[in-house]
Structure formats: C-alpha cells, structure tokens
Amino acid sequence: MLRYLLRRIMLIIPTFVGVTLLSFTLIHLVPGDPIEARVGERGIAPERLAQLRAEMGYDQPMWKQFLDYERQVVSGDLGLSTVTHQPVWHEFLSLFPATIELSVCAVSFAVLIGIPLGMIAALRRGTAFDFGLMGASVTGASMPIFWWGLMMILVFSVSLGWTPVSGRVSDMYFVEPWSGFMLLDCWWSDDEGACRSAASHLILPTIVLGTIPLANFARMTRSSMLEVLGEDYVRTARAKGLSDVRVNVVHALRNALIPVATVIGLSIGGLLGGAILTETIFAWPGVGHWIIESIQARDYPVLQGGTLLIAIIVIGVNLGVDVMYSVLNPRIRR
Amino acid sequence: MSGTLTTGARLGAFWRSFAENRGAVFGLLLMVVLIVVAALADVLALHSPIEQYRDHFLTPPVWEADGMWRFPLGTDDVGRDMLSRLINGARLSLMIGFSVVAAALLTGTTLGLTAAFVGGAVDTLIMRMVDVILVFPSLLLAIVVVAILGPGMFNAMLAVAVVTLPGYIRLSRASALVELNRDYVTATRAAGASTLRLMFDTVLPNCMAPLIVHATLGFSTAILDAAALGFLGLGAQPPTPEWGTMLAGALQYYQRAWWVLAFPGFAILVTVLGFNLFGDGLRDALDPKLKR
Numbered sequence: 001m002l003r004y005l006l007r008r009i010m011l012i013i014p015t016f017v018g019v020t021l022l023s024f025t026l027i028h029l030v031p032g033d034p035i036e037a038r039v040g041e042r043g044i045a046p047e048r049l050a051q052l053r054a055e056m057g058y059d060q061p062m063w064k065q066f067l068d069y070e071r072q073v074v075s076g077d078l079g080l081s082t083v084t085h086q087p088v089w090h091e092f093l094s095l096f097p098a099t100i101e102l103s104v105c106a107v108s109f110a111v112l113i114g115i116p117l118g119m120i121a122a123l124r125r126g127t128a129f130d131f132g133l134m135g136a137s138v139t140g141a142s143m144p145i146f147w148w149g150l151m152m153i154l155v156f157s158v159s160l161g162w163t164p165v166s167g168r169v170s171d172m173y174f175v176e177p178w179s180g181f182m183l184l185d186c187w188w189s190d191d192e193g194a195c196r197s198a199a200s201h202l203i204l205p206t207i208v209l210g211t212i213p214l215a216n217f218a219r220m221t222r223s224s225m226l227e228v229l230g231e232d233y234v235r236t237a238r239a240k241g242l243s244d245v246r247v248n249v250v251h252a253l254r255n256a257l258i259p260v261a262t263v264i265g266l267s268i269g270g271l272l273g274g275a276i277l278t279e280t281i282f283a284w285p286g287v288g289h290w291i292i293e294s295i296q297a298r299d300y301p302v303l304q305g306g307t308l309l310i311a312i313i314v315i316g317v318n319l320g321v322d323v324m325y326s327v328l329n330p331r332i333r334r
Numbered sequence: 335m336s337g338t339l340t341t342g343a344r345l346g347a348f349w350r351s352f353a354e355n356r357g358a359v360f361g362l363l364l365m366v367v368l369i370v371v372a373a374l375a376d377v378l379a380l381h382s383p384i385e386q387y388r389d390h391f392l393t394p395p396v397w398e399a400d401g402m403w404r405f406p407l408g409t410d411d412v413g414r415d416m417l418s419r420l421i422n423g424a425r426l427s428l429m430i431g432f433s434v435v436a437a438a439l440l441t442g443t444t445l446g447l448t449a450a451f452v453g454g455a456v457d458t459l460i461m462r463m464v465d466v467i468l469v470f471p472s473l474l475l476a477i478v479v480v481a482i483l484g485p486g487m488f489n490a491m492l493a494v495a496v497v498t499l500p501g502y503i504r505l506s507r508a509s510a511l512v513e514l515n516r517d518y519v520t521a522t523r524a525a526g527a528s529t530l531r532l533m534f535d536t537v538l539p540n541c542m543a544p545l546i547v548h549a550t551l552g553f554s555t556a557i558l559d560a561a562a563l564g565f566l567g568l569g570a571q572p573p574t575p576e577w578g579t580m581l582a583g584a585l586q587y588y589q590r591a592w593w594v595l596a597f598p599g600f601a602i603l604v605t606v607l608g609f610n611l612f613g614d615g616l617r618d619a620l621d622p623k624l625k626r
Contacts, residue, residue, distance in 0.1 A: 019466055277565070310470070
C-alpha cells in the first residue's frame with residue numbers, strides 16, 4: 001500500500017510541472033507587452049520601460065523566467081491582483097469556502113437522490129419507473145445548466161417568490177465570517193433567521209449545480225447494480241433465504257457502489273467547471289465568479305493563479321480518489 | 335456482388351440493433367429535424383435574424399395576450415424575430431459542433447496514432463500533455479484560452495477543440511495499441527507497407543467504432559461548451575444568433591419577457607439531448623460487448 005502511494009505521488013510531479021508550464025505559457029500568449037499594457041496609452045519612456053523589464057525579469061530568457069515562476073509557485077507566491085492589489089493566494093482562500101460549501105451541497109444532493117433512484121430503477125428494470133428515470137437522467141445530463149439556473153429563478157424566485165435570486169445570505173443579517181462556510185457561521189452565531197436565510201439562498205444553486213452529477217450517478221448506479229445483481233454471490237445470498245432488503249442493500253448495493261464512488265470522485269473537476277456558471281448566475285461569491293470577473297477586469301495574475309490553484313486541487317482530489325479506490329478494490333494495486 | 339450483399343446485411347443488422355433502442359431512434363429523429371431546419375434556414379426563417387423591428391420590442395409569443403402571427407415566438411429586446419434567430423442559431427450550432435469535432439478528431443487521432451506507433455519519448459510526451467489538459471476542468475480551460483486569445487466564435491471553437499482533444503488521443507492510442515499486435519498488421523508490415531500507410535490505411539479503419547461514438551457524443555459537448563462560452567460573453571458576439579449569446583443578451587429581461595430566456599436554452603437542451611441519445615444508441619449498436 002505504501003509503495004503504491006509513493007509511486008502514485010511520484011507521478012504527480014511531471015503533471016504539476018506540466019500544469020505550471022501550461023499556465024506560464026498561456027499568460028505569455030496574451031498579445032502585447034505586459035508592462036506597456038499596464039501603463040496604457042499614456043506611454044512610457046524607453047529607459048524606464050527597460051528598467052521595469054529588468055526589475056520584473058522580463059529581460060531574461062524564457063526558460064529562466066519559467067524557472068523563476070516555478071520557484072514562486074512552489075513557495076506559494078502567486079503575485080498580486082492588479083485590481084485589488086491583494087495577494088492572489090489570500091483572495092482565493094477567502095473565496096474558496098463559498099465554492100466548497102456549494103459543491104459539497106450539490107454533491108450531497110446528487111448522491112442522496114441519485115443513488116437510491118438508480119438502485120430502484122435497477123430493481124424494477126423495464127418498468128415505467130425505470131424508463132422514466134432513464135429518460136430524465138439523459139435529459140439531466142444534457143442540460144445547459146446556465147439556462148437551467150435561469151429557468152429555476154424564473155419559476156421559483158420570480159413567479160412563486162419562494163427563494164432569493166442571488167447571493168449567500170440576506171443583507172438583513174450580519175454574520176461574522178469565522179470559517180467562511182455560511183451555514184456553519186450562522187449556526188455558530190446562533191442566529192436562526194440568518195441560518196434560514198443562508199439555507200434558502202443555497203437551495204437553487206445546489207439543485208442547479210447538482211443536476212448533471214445527479215443524472216450521472218443515477219445512471220451509473222443503475223448499470224453497476226444491474227451487473228452486480230447477476231453475480232453468483234447475490235444469487236447465493238438470495239438462495240440462503242436472506243431478506244430482499246438485506247440482499248439488495250448489503251450484498252448488491254455495497255459492491256455496486258465501488259465504481260460509483262470513482263465516478264463521484266472524478267466528477268469534482270466537472271463540478272468546479274459547473275460552479276463557474278452556477279456562481280455567475282446566482283452572484284455566488286466563490287472562486288468561479290472571481291475568475292470570470294478577473295477576465296472582464298483583465299486581471300491576469302488572478303486568472304493565472306486562480307486557474308493554477310483549481311488545477312492543483314483537482315490533482316489532489318484525483319490522488320485521493322485513486323487511493324480510496326485502491327482501498328475499496330485492492331486488485332488494482334498490483 | 336457478394337461484397338455489397340455483406341455490407342447491406344451488416345447495415346441491416348446494425349439498424350435492427352440500433353432501432354431496438356427507442357431513445358436512440360428519438361435522438362436520430364431530433365437530429366434529422368435539426369439538420370433539415372439548419373439546411374433550410376433561409377427558407378424557413380420569415381425574417382432576417384438581425385433585422386430590428388423598432389415598433390415591436392419584446393412582443394410575446396403568439397399564444398400570449400399581445401402575441402401576433404407575424405412573430406410566432408415573439409421578439410427580443412431590440413425587436414428581432416425570435417423564431418428566425420433560433421432557426422439560424424441551429425445552423426450555427428451544427429456548424430460549431432461539426433468544426434470542433436472535425437478539428438479535434440483529426441488532430442487527436444493523428445496524435446494518438448503517432449503515440450502508439452512511435453512509442454518511447456514521443457508517446458510519453460503526448461500522454462503527459464493529455465494528463466495536463468485533463469487536470470483542468472474543461473470549461474475552465476476553455477474560458478482561460480478564450481480570455482487570452484480574445485473573445486469570438488472562432489477562438490471559442492478553437493478552445494473547445496483543444497479541451498476535447500484528450501478523449502480522441504486516448505481512444506485512438508488505446509485501440510491502435512490493441513490492433514498493432516494483430517497478425518494482419520504484422521503481415522502488412524512484412525509486405526513492406528510504410529508506417530504512414532500502416533497508421534492510416536491499415537490500423538485506423540479498425541479503430542473507427544469507438545472514435546465514431548466519441549465524436550457523436552463530442553458534438554453535444556462542443557455545442558454545450560460553445561454555448562456556455564457565448565453565455566459568458568466569451569463566444570460568438572452579438573448580434574450573431576448563437577443560442578448561448580442570445581441568452582446572455584436576454585438576462586436583464588427575465589422579469590418581464592420569459593420567452594427571450596426560455597427558447598434559446600430549450601433549443602440547446604433539445605439539440606444536446608438528440609446527439610446524446612443518438613450517441614448512446616450508436617455505442618450500444620456498434621459495440622455489442624457493452625450491451626447486456
């Protein structure tokens with residue numbers, strides 16, 4: 001196990017270097033000289049330009065600039081936002097809890113609803129329920145979620161007035177940001193109204209971001225469950241006279257969930273992509289919203305640093321998923 | 335004669351297997367309708383997609399109180415006919431889907447086959463590149479690429495093609511590696527065929543089934559991602575009648591004109607659904623192993 005872990009961690013290093021190389025290259029593809037772009041149309045004296053270039057290392061050869069960049073990234077320095085002049089790293093840390101909160105809610109929603117539905121569909125294979133659920137899940141997986149979110153707002157916020165349109169908590173409440181997770185902070189500050197407000201702000205974004213994972217988990221659970229139900233050990237368990245619930249849940253579902261767990265882990269990357277759209281629609285103050293705003297403001301350090309940090313998180317999550325999978329299914333460890 | 339007969343018989347068997355799946359037939363139907371609409375856009379659209387009728391701002395669809403037959407699905411905020419824009423959007427979406435898939439399929443297959451045939455350092459390099467691209471959430475990487483190259487439809491298509499490359503590279507490499515060990519490849523090589531000929535003439539045709547399925551499903555990814563970029567203001571620019579761009583332009587009217595929001599997104603959903611259903615059916619019919 002330790003050996004597997006070490007080998008898996010060694011494999012991360014080239015990916016990490018590749019990721020930093022890509023983010024370095026992309027920023028250098030921005031047309032124009034970075035310093036002239038910052039000064040704008042006022043222009044700059046050639047001597048001062050040369051001085052600034054030397055100060056910022058732009059006069060060095062590319063490979064040297066890349067090594068410098070790599071050193072900075074490893075030491076945790078991602079530069080300053082050109083808009084707020086705050087370190088990119090700090091901004092990311094203050095916004096990331098909002099994204100995690102939304103993503104965790106969306107995944108929980110998808111798991112809690114998708115897995116039972118997929119299991120029932122497998123047990124009632126060929127019935128109207130099965131067909132209906134599979135139709136719904138193909139539709140869900142095809143959903144343009146930016147439109148789905150707007151439709152939800154149109155129905156539940158504008159027509160019915162049930163849920164708020166945007167943000168994390170009503171302006172009526174001030175919540176001390178202890179952890180950055182709004183629900184926890186409200187609970188901590190013992191303010192029932194704020195708790196209720198925060199929860200109602202979470203409902204629509206959770207459903208919107210959770211729709212595609214929900215559809216995928218339901219489909220995956222169904223097909224994995226169907227496969228397991230045909231296995232000998234399930235037939236044996238049934239022949240032993242165990243109750244249906246015991247056979248279906250303890251013997252079948254537990255084994256059927258191994259591939260589903262991997263799909264859940266691997267959906268994190270897509271989830272972060274979806275979070276960009278969801279956060280934009282609901283004005284949710286997370287990293288997705290932040291990155292889109294950085295594009296409009298031409299805030300390249302934020303764009304570069306934010307993207308890099310998200311990629312690093314995905315690398316970490318993938319590692320976690322692989323390790324978890326090797327625990328659940330020791331055959332792949334070799 | 336016998337050759338055409340076997341081809342006919344194989345097509346028949348394929349169709350029977352495909353038609354068993356009602357969802358797939360429905361998907362095919364949606365696709366056909368869409369292609370016909372796109373092809374006949376000039377005839378079907380009653381108005382120009384960019385002509386502004388100054389005295390008909392935000393006219394509701396015909397079945398609503400103030401609707402009129404002149405604009406069956408209403409007009410948008412500057413008086414353009416929604417239906418005509420949607421019809422032209424179908425053409426645009428299919429064009430985007432086709433260009434992105436063609437570019438990614440061509441580049442990806444070439445890279446994948448090269449990795450499989452050359453092996454060694456080239457293989458490692460290509461596959462590391464794939465790993466790196468896969469680490470980024472695909473929409474995020476597409477957003478970054480467009481943010482850097484500048485917004486616009488061509489750059490959006492390019493970005494989506496780049497982020498969908500890994501799938502084609504992995505698939506073609508994996509199937510080529512399997513085929514490379516087969517006797518017919520060894521025989522062709524022994525007969526003196528060049529590497530290029532081996533790659534594209536001998537091995538590639540036998541790797542096509544998974545690639546075709548992936549490309550069909552790639553259509554829906556391409557259309558969806560390009561629309562998302564359009565929605566974020568990074569894709570096609572107004573007044574282009576691209577569905578995602580139309581949605582972005584309609585955002586501020588969500589309280590008084592539901593139709594400018596509802597229709598473009600619904601068109602995206604139906605299109606993506608059609609390609610997904612068709613692709614799923616194609617996979618089941620082409621790859622009997624996956625079928626229970």
